[in-house]
Amino acid sequence: MNFEPVIGLEIHAQLKTKTKIFCNCSTEFGAPPNTHTCPVCLGMPGVLPVLNKKVVDYSLRMAVATRCEINRESRFARKNYFYPDLPKGYQISQYELPLARNGWVMVETSGEKKRIGINRIHMEEDAGKLIHAPDRPVSRVDFNRTGVPLIEIVSEPDIRSPEQAGAYLRQLRSIVRYLGICDGNLEEGSFRCDANVSIRPAGSETLGTRTELKNLNSFKHVEKALLYEIGRQKEIILDGGKVVQETRLWDPGNNRSTAMRGKEEAHDYRYFPDPDLLPLVVDEGWIAHVKQDLPELPDDKKERFVKAYGLPAYDAQLLTADRELADYFEACLKVFDNAKQVSNWIMGPLLGLLNAQGKSISESPVSAVYLARLLSLVDKGVISGKIAKTVFDEMAQSGNTPETIVEEKGLGQVTDTAAIEDIVQKVLDSNPNEVQAYRGGKTKLLGYFVGRVMKETRGQANPQLVNEILKEKLET
Numbered sequence: 001m002n003f004e005p006v007i008g009l010e011i012h013a014q015l016k017t018k019t020k021i022f023c024n025c026s027t028e029f030g031a032p033p034n035t036h037t038c039p040v041c042l043g044m045p046g047v048l049p050v051l052n053k054k055v056v057d058y059s060l061r062m063a064v065a066t067r068c069e070i071n072r073e074s075r076f077a078r079k080n081y082f083y084p085d086l087p088k089g090y091q092i093s094q095y096e097l098p099l100a101r102n103g104w105v106m107v108e109t110s111g112e113k114k115r116i117g118i119n120r121i122h123m124e125e126d127a128g129k130l131i132h133a134p135d136r137p138v139s140r141v142d143f144n145r146t147g148v149p150l151i152e153i154v155s156e157p158d159i160r161s162p163e164q165a166g167a168y169l170r171q172l173r174s175i176v177r178y179l180g181i182c183d184g185n186l187e188e189g190s191f192r193c194d195a196n197v198s199i200r201p202a203g204s205e206t207l208g209t210r211t212e213l214k215n216l217n218s219f220k221h222v223e224k225a226l227l228y229e230i231g232r233q234k235e236i237i238l239d240g241g242k243v244v245q246e247t248r249l250w251d252p253g254n255n256r257s258t259a260m261r262g263k264e265e266a267h268d269y270r271y272f273p274d275p276d277l278l279p280l281v282v283d284e285g286w287i288a289h290v291k292q293d294l295p296e297l298p299d300d301k302k303e304r305f306v307k308a309y310g311l312p313a314y315d316a317q318l319l320t321a322d323r324e325l326a327d328y329f330e331a332c333l334k335v336f337d338n339a340k341q342v343s344n345w346i347m348g349p350l351l352g353l354l355n356a357q358g359k360s361i362s363e364s365p366v367s368a369v370y371l372a373r374l375l376s377l378v379d380k381g382v383i384s385g386k387i388a389k390t391v392f393d394e395m396a397q398s399g400n401t402p403e404t405i406v407e408e409k410g411l412g413q414v415t416d417t418a419a420i421e422d423i424v425q426k427v428l429d430s431n432p433n434e435v436q437a438y439r440g441g442k443t444k445l446l447g448y449f450v451g452r453v454m455k456e457t458r459g460q461a462n463p464q465l466v467n468e469i470l471k472e473k474l475e476t
């Protein structure tokens with residue numbers, strides 16, 4: 001039997017506001033435990049939450065960017081459960097009336113485009129963090145994260161493969177980063193994903209029983225965990241069994257998931273509207289302002305890069321996945337306008353360098369202007385393409401300008417005809433057999449001679465001149 005996987009993702013994105021969602025404690029990461037707390041986020045009795053306007057503003061940006069319908073009136077609800085990291089005994093979230101509904105994003109995998117629906121986007125508060133002592137049966141709790149604002153983005157079950165799930169997640173991460181509302185770090189947990197997956201016979205319209213996967217803190221884990229889970233469910237069904245609806249924990253060390261708990265139902269949480277908070281009203285003016293303020297988004301930028309600069313879709317996709325990378329590319333073009341060459345150098349040597357040094361584009365040791373000036377030097381024939389890589393590496397190390405490096409290291413291309421003639425003559429003199437063979441008709445040997453001359457000049461001779469002079473000397 002042929003099975004089709006059905007996947008839906010729930011993403012929690014931590015918003016980059018300065019203060020928490022219902023109090024003015026700092027959201028700064030890494031402070032000593034329990035120093036960013038107050039009676040509100042510690043859940044003391046008799047205190048009242050006050051909604052942070054910036055949180056709504058950031059959430060609206062995401063809702064607009066993903067073409068959601070925005071509820072003019074939404075509500076906060078209490079989601080009740082007991083856990084030591086939740087001092088109030090309930091989490092303030094949105095339930096029946098979320099901020100936004102029915103959006104979508106486009107994702108592309110191996111050339112295939114798919115529209116993935118977004119069921120809802122709502123605001124909620126984060127819980128604290130438990131720290132389990134490694135050596136004693138003791139756990140401690142840090143409430144600094146309690147009340148840090150999150151948006152939850154729930155997809156429709158529109159995703160059909162682990163690869164597509166990865167692409168969707170990357171797309172959303174790219175969008176939140178473009179919007180500047182979340183730093184999108186899966187490893188550090190500021191962008192978290194739970195994956196729901198079921199399988200059904202290919203062609204069937206009804207949904208199968210799903211499981212929910214947790215602890216997916218890298219793109220690789222998301223894809224691997226889904227692949228594993230799809231395989232596990234297939235086996236169960238082929239054995240005549242039934243998939244149990246449950247929450248499973250991905251264990252990256254052992255490449256498998258284990259059952260964590262039975263899946264709770266919404267009614268278990270005893271949701272009810274939070275009487276401490278007024279309904280949230282978002283008026284037209286606010287939405288219009290957010291729309292106006294929206295930056296160019298990755299898809300639009302990608303399309304523009306293809307149209308305006310004639311870049312292949314592949315290059316445009318890669319360059320626009322990160323807003324800063326796209327800015328870097330366009331900063332290069334202001335100085336040197338061959339888009340494809342700039343793109344090649346960014347995708348090749350530059351990203352290679354950043355990768356090796358574990359740096360982001362904003363920390364690049366080679367500035368956009370210097371890279372562009374380097375490419376101009378090649379374009380003007382001052383240095384060869386090969387030498388350009390040497391200059392690039394040197395720029396990365398010393399931070400010097402490309403012109404200074406070429407000057408100081410004497411890397412300029414040799415265009416002095418007399419000098420090249422001398423070297424050509426020397427090469428021909430020391431390879432009499434090859435010269436004879438060439439003159440006897442083995443003209444393919446030209447490349448061999450060019451190679452020798454380039455080696456003699458450490459790659460600095462102008463290759464065109466070398467070719468011309470060689471031909472002249474060999475054919476007369």
Ligand code: ADP
Pocket residue numbers: 006007008009010154155156157158196197198207208209210266
């Ligand atoms: P809950 O929040 O109670 O887990 P939701 O209805 O909010 O349930 O769905 C959570 C996620 O699970 C959504 O992204 C949804 O698309 C996905 N989902 C729901 N049913 C299925 C299913 N049968 N197979 C795969 N994914 C599903």
Ligand code: MG
Pocket residue numbers: 010154
């Ligand atoms: Mg949910």
Ligand code: ZN
Pocket residue numbers: 020023024025036037038039040041042147
């Ligand atoms: Zn507080």
